[in-house]
Amino acid sequence: MKMTVNKKKAYPWHWKELKNSSLTGRLSGRLTVGRGALLLAACFLLFIPGCRSFAPIEPAAPALHEDAARRCRDCFLDNSRQLVQSLTAYLPDGDVRDAIAVMRIYPENRKIRCVIMSAQGIVLFDGEYDGRVSVSRAVSPFDEKKFANEMFADIRLALLPPPGRLLAAGSLLDGTPICRYARKNDEGYCEVRLSKDGGPEIRQYTKAKKLLKTVRLCYAPACENAASGGGVKIASRITIYHHGLFDYRLELKLLETESLSPD
C-alpha cells in the first residue's frame, strides 16, 4: 500500500528548485551553481534506476518450466482471505505513520476491499477495487485519488499473481529461481524472485525497464513478532519499496487472517 505524497505540497522547495533549474531558467541566467549541482544530483538519483537492465535468465528445462512457474504463483494468495495488518509508512520527508489495515481479497476476480484505520479505530480510508477504484470514505491525507489508485496497485502487486504473460521462468546466474512477466495492457514488467535465504521478492518495472517497486515477502517462522498464516502460506510481513527521487517504504505486519467464501 502507498500513503499518498503530494510532492508539490510536501516538497515545495525541491519542486521550486527543479522548476527553476529548467532549460529556460538556465538560458536566462537564473540558475546558480548550487542549483545546477542540485539539478545534476536530482537527475542522477532519478535516472540511476532507469539505467538498470534485466538480469539474464537461464530458462528452466521444458519439463520443469511449468513447475518453476507454479512456484512463482505460489507466492500469491489463491483463496479469498481477510487480512488484518499493522501498517507503517516511512515517508520521504522522514515522517513515519502507523495505522491498521483490514483487507478482503478475492483472487478469483481480483476484487479487493480495504479499510485503513487509526489505532483508535477511526476509519481513515475505505475503498474497493473491482477493476476500477471506488472510495466510499477518505479522510485527509488519504483523500487524494492518486493515493487510492497507488494503494490498490500495491496490494495487487504484493498479494495477487501478476496479470500478464509469463515471458520466462528459470533462474538467475546465481541460481535464484525467477519468473518474468509482461504486465497486461503494456504496463511494463514484473518479476518474482524466489530467494533461497529470505522470502520471495517481487519487482515491478516500467516499459523502459526502470525499477519502480520492490516487494519483499517474509513468512513465519522466519519473521518474528508477526502472526503466521495459520497453516496457509500467507506472508507474515510485506515490505513495499517505492523507488525514485521520493522513495519511501511501507511495512505490513500480519495480525490476523481468516478465509472467506468466494465473492
Added chain:
Amino acid sequence: MKKIGKSAEYKAFLAALLACSVFLAGWADDPETIRKKVAFVESIRADFIQEKHLEMMDKPLISKGVLFFRAPASLRWEYKEPVRSVLLMHNDKISRYVETDDGIKARKSGNLETMRVFLEDICMWMQGRFDVNPDLNAEIKPSGTVVLTPKDKAMAEVIERIELRLSETPGVIDSVAIHENPASYTIIRFHDTKINKGIKEGVFQELNFKD
C-alpha cells in the same frame, strides 16, 4: 381492559424513570452537579477493551490497553494489543510511541497535534466536563448516557456521534462508543477502574527505548 393497560403502561413508565434516576444517581444529570460530584477525582487508572465494528468484518477487531489520567490534564492512552503504542499528554506536550522490532520508538509525525483535541476531551470527560468542547453538542440523557454530536458538518462526516455510558460510581465511565456511520463504530469498554489510587510520576514521563 383499556384502563388496566394504560395503568400498566404508566407503571412501566414510572419504573423506567426510576431506573434512569438510579443510573444517574452517581453522576447527577446536570453539568454543574456532575462537575461537583467528580471534583474529588484526582487520578484514574482503567483497563480497556476496544471493539472495532466494521460492516465488512464478521467479528470486531479487538484491541486492549490501559488508560491513566491525572487531573487536570495528564493522560496516557496505551494499547497493549494487537500493536503496542502509547499516546501521552503531559505538561501540554503530546508524544506518541510505537513498539517496533527495535523497541519502543517515538513518532514525531506532524499529525500529533490533531490528537490534542481527542486527548483533551478525554481529560475533560474524566472530570465530568462534557460540554466544554465548543465543537460538540452535549446531551445528558436520563439513561446515564452522554451523547456528544459534532456541530460542524465536516466533522460530522467523520464522527456521527459519541456516546459515553456513565457508571453509577461518580468519575467512572463504563464505555465510550464512537459512531462514525451505521457501518462503522468503535466501543471502548473500561474495567478495573481505580480512582485516586495513586499513579507513579513515571507513567506520564516520556518513554525511553527500554520501557
